[in-house]
Amino acid sequence: xxxxxxxxxxxxxxxxxxxxxxxxxxxxxxxxxxxTSQSESTRFGQExxxxxxxxxxxxxxxxxxxxxxxxxxxxxARESPVKTTPTTDMSYLMGVGExxxxxxxxxxxxxxxxxxxxxxxASGETRAQSxxxxxxxxxxxxxxxxxxxxxxxxxxxSDSAIGSDVESGSTSLSESIYNYRREHGRTYHAYKDGKxxxxxxxxEADRLDLQHHIFRLTFGNRLFFAPLQNPKHCLDIGTGTGxxxxxxxxxxxxxxxxxxxxxxxxxxxxxxxxxxxxDDAEDLWLYAEAFDFIHAxxxxxxxxxxxxxxxxxxxxxxxxxxxxxxxxxLPVKSSDGTHTGTDLHRWGQLLCEASMKLGRPLGSDCxxxxxxxMQDAGFVDIQVRMFMWPSCGWPKDPYMKEIGRWxxxxxxxxxxxxxxxxxxxxxxxxxxxxxxxxxxxxxxxxNRKIHAYF
Numbered sequence: 001x002x003x004x005x006x007x008x009x010x011x012x013x014x015x016x017x018x019x020x021x022x023x024x025x026x027x028x029x030x031x032x033x034x035x036t037s038q039s040e041s042t043r044f045g046q047e048x049x050x051x052x053x054x055x056x057x058x059x060x061x062x063x064x065x066x067x068x069x070x071x072x073x074x075x076x077a078r079e080s081p082v083k084t085t086p087t088t089d090m091s092y093l094m095g096v097g098e099x100x101x102x103x104x105x106x107x108x109x110x111x112x113x114x115x116x117x118x119x120x121x122a123s124g125e126t127r128a129q130s131x132x133x134x135x136x137x138x139x140x141x142x143x144x145x146x147x148x149x150x151x152x153x154x155x156x157x158s159d160s161a162i163g164s165d166v167e168s169g170s171t172s173l174s175e176s177i178y179n180y181r182r183e184h185g186r187t188y189h190a191y192k193d194g195k196x197x198x199x200x201x202x203x204e205a206d207r208l209d210l211q212h213h214i215f216r217l218t219f220g221n222r223l224f225f226a227p228l229q230n231p232k233h234c235l236d237i238g239t240g241t242g243x244x245x246x247x248x249x250x251x252x253x254x255x256x257x258x259x260x261x262x263x264x265x266x267x268x269x270x271x272x273x274x275x276x277x278x279d280d281a282e283d284l285w286l287y288a289e290a291f292d293f294i295h296a297x298x299x300x301x302x303x304x305x306x307x308x309x310x311x312x313x314x315x316x317x318x319x320x321x322x323x324x325x326x327x328x329x330l331p332v333k334s335s336d337g338t339h340t341g342t343d344l345h346r347w348g349q350l351l352c353e354a355s356m357k358l359g360r361p362l363g364s365d366c367x368x369x370x371x372x373x374m375q376d377a378g379f380v381d382i383q384v385r386m387f388m389w390p391s392c393g394w395p396k397d398p399y400m401k402e403i404g405r406w407x408x409x410x411x412x413x414x415x416x417x418x419x420x421x422x423x424x425x426x427x428x429x430x431x432x433x434x435x436x437x438x439x440x441x442x443x444x445x446x447n448r449k450i451h452a453y454f
Contacts, residue, residue, distance in 0.1 A: 150335070150388070152451050153396040177264060177278060184420050184431050189263040192280050196302060197358065197421040198414075200263040207413045208240045214406045215297075215326075218387055223248055224295060225385065226322035231255045231292040235316075237281050238299050242266035242274075248295075249274035255292075281309065290318040297326040301355050301362035306369070310377040323379065325370055330363025332391065332452045339452045343440040344391070350437075351418065354426030391445055391452040407454065408445055415441060 180187040186199040198204065216222075223244060232255055236245040239259030249257040249271040259266060260279040270276075281296075282303060294313050303309050313323045331348025332339055339345045348363065355362040371382050390404030391411070415438050423429040423437070444450055 150390070150395040150397060150400055150451070150453075152336075152394050152448070153401070184424070184434075186417060186420060188421065191262050191278055194425075195280070195282070195360075196262050197355070197360070197425070198301075199417045199420075200265065204414070204417050205241050205265060207410060207417075209243055210406075210413070211410050212241075212243045214389070214403065214410060217406065218389070218403060223251065224293075224324055225383075226293060226324050228252075228293055228322065233289050233291045233318075234258070234293045234295065235260070235287070235291045237294065237296040238302060239266060239276060242270070242276055244295070244297065245274055245276070246270055281312075285312045285316050287316055290316055290321065292318055292321045294321070294323045296324070298328070299325070300327045300366050301360050303366075304359050306361075306366055307373045307376060310370075310373045310379070314377040314379060323374075327367045327370070328363065328454055329367045332454055334451045334453065336451055338450050342444050342450060342452075343437065344444040344450065344452055347419075347437060347441045350427065351422055354422040357426045358422070389454040391450065391454070392448060394448040394451050404453075411445055412442060415445075 177189075177191045179190045180200065181190060181193055182188075186203075187201045188194075188198075189196055189200050219225075231252055234245075234248060234252070234255050234257045236248070236257065236259040239245050239261045242259050245257050245259035246267065249255070253271065253273055255273060257271075257274045259274070259276045260281065261276070262278065262280060264276075264278060266276040282305070294317060296309075296313075299309075310323075317323060330352050331345050334340075352361070352363045352365055356365060371384065374382055388400070388403075389407045390400055392408040393401045393405040395401050395404055416434075419434050419438055420431070423434050424431065
């Protein structure tokens with residue numbers, strides 16, 4: 001039985017659906033793709049911004065419980081460890097927890113991931129947290145969902161966007177994993193067919209890399225917030241294109257990094273301390289070594305049994321290790337009610353309904369309960385950070401306007417893929433019906449009178 005849902009933080013939008021020149025959007029998308037090819041440090045410097053996290057540790061003094069409603073300082077939660085209850089909807093969320101040493105070391109892990117032996121430090125209690133945090137790096141208050149009440153810019157209605165080698169467990173993979181399901185012009189993973197409801201084609205891979213860029217921009221160029229110290233072994237669940245795992249491996253050359261996914265497609269030219277595997281995180285975890293850090297980003301809709309995921313993560317963390325989870329809530333919201341009655345709001349409701357019928361909840365149906373599930377698994381010192389992604393460039397604040405424009409392209413590029421499998425498989429829609437909804441939502445994503453955010 002789910003605990004009572006906390007109050008939501010993000011809001012959605014509603015309004016007119018003005019048309020906008022596709023040439024402008026295409027031109028802006030081209031400029032954005034060109035921008036993403038630049039070095040992150042060159043474009044944004046060494047200090048960018050952040051999004052939303054839940055973090056839990058094993059600090060025995062972390063006995064308080066705090067509910068975060070709307071924009072509040074994320075760093076405060078980490079600096080004074082508390083068990084935190086997230087209240088975000090579409091805000092991105094990170095969770096961290098650790099287990100009590102009195103509960104024992106857990107099950108023996110059977111399958112070694114490669115021939116090397118990874119040394120692990122076994123001091124402290126196990127923690128789970130999101131991205132690592134530099135205590136001295138400032139965080140822009142405008143990004144934190146708990147402190148945000150954005151002012152919309154009054155400049156009209158419409159808005160355009162900004163101008164491996166792979167293994168499966170310990171066995172080799174057959175060519176069958178490349179026999180992707182082809183459906184409505186998109187491709188989907190073959191291994192454990194049907195578990196992941198979003199495409200795995202090149203179009204989606206490009207969007208995922210763009211989305212990673214938005215995370216870096218939002219997180220102040222951070223990859224994580226967990227207070228890691230010399231990690232030896234890291235697991236990236238749902239690694240996708242592998243871009244996060246690759247950058248983490250480059251930053252921590254003495255840490256053995258493993259990225260797992262249901263689909264191949266990760267790069268082959270990677271740092272020597274990084275390997276990718278085809279694996280299903282819903283199966284029994286049989287890793288030979290425990291991890292210092294487990295990272296899971298945007299996994300909503302992937303698991304039928306979320307509590308079991310958190311239990312397995314807990315059992316596979318070293319005492320003192322961290323779990324970091326970043327996710328979102330649906331449907332979207334707005335602070336002024338402009339999302340009410342829009343197709344954009346209805347879109348989120350439909351995705352949640354379809355995912356529940358498929359048995360793999362997404363949005364607020366899972367993210368609202370992450371902290372409770374972490375606590376139930378044994379994690380402590382849970383920290384939550386919440387951030388806002390505007391639907392387009394409607395905010396007056398220059399920084400949030402930039403985030404909104406990047407996110408507008410991100411959602412527009414992924415909108416069809418978000419809807420196709422969910423609505424046709426989950427709700428029995430025809431592709432033509434999906435196309436109509438996608439067109440309506442696309443128009444509203446360009447409407448600056450709808451002050452929505454994720």
